[in-house]
Amino acid sequence: MTTSLFEKIGGEAAVNAAVDLFYRKVLADPQINEFFDDTDMDAQRGKQKAFLTMAFGGPNDYTGKDLRSAHAPLVAKGLNDSHFGAVAGHLKSTLDELGVPVELAQEVMTIAASTHDDVLNL
Amino acid sequence: MAEVAFGGVTYDCRDGETVLEALLRQGVDLPFSCRVGLCLTCLLRAETGSVPAEAQEGLKETLRLQGYFLACQCRPGRNLKVAPPEDAAIFGRVKVVALDRLAPQVCRVMLEPANPLYYRAGQFVNLRRQDGLGRSYSLASVPRLDCHLELHVKRLPGGQMSNWIFDELETGAALDVQGPNGACYYVPGRPEQSLLLIGNGTGLAPLMGIARDALSDGHTGPIQLYHGSRHAAGLYLRAELEALAARHDNFDYVPCLSGPANADGCRAGRADAVAFSDHTKLAGWRVFLCGYPPMVHGAKKLAYLAGAALDDIQADPFELRDLRREPRD
Incomplete structure (x- = not known):
């Protein structure tokens, strides 16, 4: 049996380490933080954790339809390709900071990129 | 759509609607306060039917097992039969042993519980008078240091409970308390950790309890308490806090004034702004935020x-009651 990406990366512990770094980068970025500004930071962190779990190849309930409906209000507010790119950049630098090996990081970025059309409702 | 039976009447609960919203919409006079799942004023008990997990979040195991849930957080998937809480399970009797003004708009209420209340400094209780009117107040006392429960009540314009406490409540009176509630308290085990405490108004109450609790537990890391007010009179218990700082090298008290006038020894600006200008790197710190909700959420x-x-980061926003669009009659 082959080891999954999620296991190789370090499972839930890796997701927990990543979510704090990642959400902080996103919130601190003036290009995109309006889309993440929520008074309920714990709920917002929960969403980031769900996203990272999926991107790390872990067990998740994400479907293309969920991604579309969840992001539709943001697309209406102007969410576009440049914002998607900025979030992807923060994901990449999070992985670098955590020392995730290049080939695993590449797999994560590929999964994240696969959500592009659903997130932007294309 | 689910149905909610209460007091012998069946009410409908629309999709997405909470039990609290459904009952209020249909004219039931149910006590409630914060509406965000914090204060426990809208506690109900499910007699039949099960409630979603989020409706019991933050409740003690003993209450959860008895079917207690928060009406403001409960969007029932199925029909429910609910009842008001049983008093004996929820409320304990307390006696008012002292009342004194700490500031023109702040009254200290000292309470003696009939049965011991096991709490941590910084948690809050719901105080209820005999006609059922109730409000949430944070505990400023520390169980191992103080024999009484200490609350700081701010007089609010039009506040039914606070004005009654200021103008009519007398020592010797009996009240009911429910609690303790909330997760804003000192956790022993990391005595070297740096602690940052920021509060405005009576947000000082839980922070004072937390600071004294940490110091008496032997905390060795720095404890920085920033208290803010618009007016110098609102910086109550200043002498006591300065004395505490003089006794403990690792405790600092920083009074902050955001109003136009300044006073000796106070920093100018809001407590949160002053604190974050002093501390720009908080990795590894534990942060406690209490008081006015916009300050607490922004500071978080x-x-x-x-x-x-x-x-x-422990945040305790003081969500105020009386959020109804029309006043109760």
Whole structure:
């Protein structure tokens, strides 16, 4: 049996380490933080954790339809390709900071990129 | 759509609607306060039917097992039969032993519980008078240091409970308390950790309890308490806090004035602004935020961006009651 990406990366512990770094980068970025500004930071962190779990190849309930409906209000507010790119950049630098090996990081970025059309409702 | 039976009448609960919203909409006079799942004023008990897990979040195991849930957080998937809480299970009797003015708009209420209340400094209780009117107040006392429960009540314009406490409540009176509630308290085990405490108004109450609790537990890391007010009179218990700082090298008290006038020894600006200008890197710190909700929510974000982990930020926004569009008659 082959080891999954999620296991190789370090499972839930890796997701927990990543979510704090990642959400902080996103919130601190003036290009995109309006889309993440929520008074309920714990709920917002929960969403980031769900996203990272999926991107790390872990067990998740994400479907293309969920991604579309969840992001539709943001697309209406102007969410576009440049914002998607900025979030992807923060994901990449999070992985670098955590020392995730290049080939695993590449797999994560590929999964994240696969959500592009659903997130932007294309 | 689910149905909610209460007091012998069946009410409908629309999709997405909470039990609290459904009952209020249909004219039931149910006590409630914060509407965000914090204060426990709208506690009900499910007699039949099960409630979603989020409706019991933050409740003690003993209450959860008895079917207690928060009406403001309960969007029932199925039909429910609910009842008001049983008093004996929820409320304990307390006697008012002292009342004194700490500031023109702040009254200290000292209470003696009939049965011991096991709490941690910084948690809150719901105080209820005999006609059922109730409000949430944070505990300023520390169980191992103080024999009485200490509350700081701010007089609010039009506040039914606070004006009654200021103008009519007398020592010797009996009241009911429910609690303790909330997760804003000192956790022993990391005595070297740096603690940042920021509060405005009576947000000082839980922070004072937390600071004294940490110091008496032998905390060795720095404890920085920032208290803010618009007016110098609102910086109550200043002498006591300065004395506490004089006794403990690792405890600092920083009074902050955001109003136009300044006073000796006070920093100018809001407590949160002053604190974050003093502390720009908070990685590894534990942060406690109490008081006015916009300050608490804004400071939570700033503390996180400065490097504090979300699990190390304890926020206690003082959500006020009487949020109805029309006053109760």
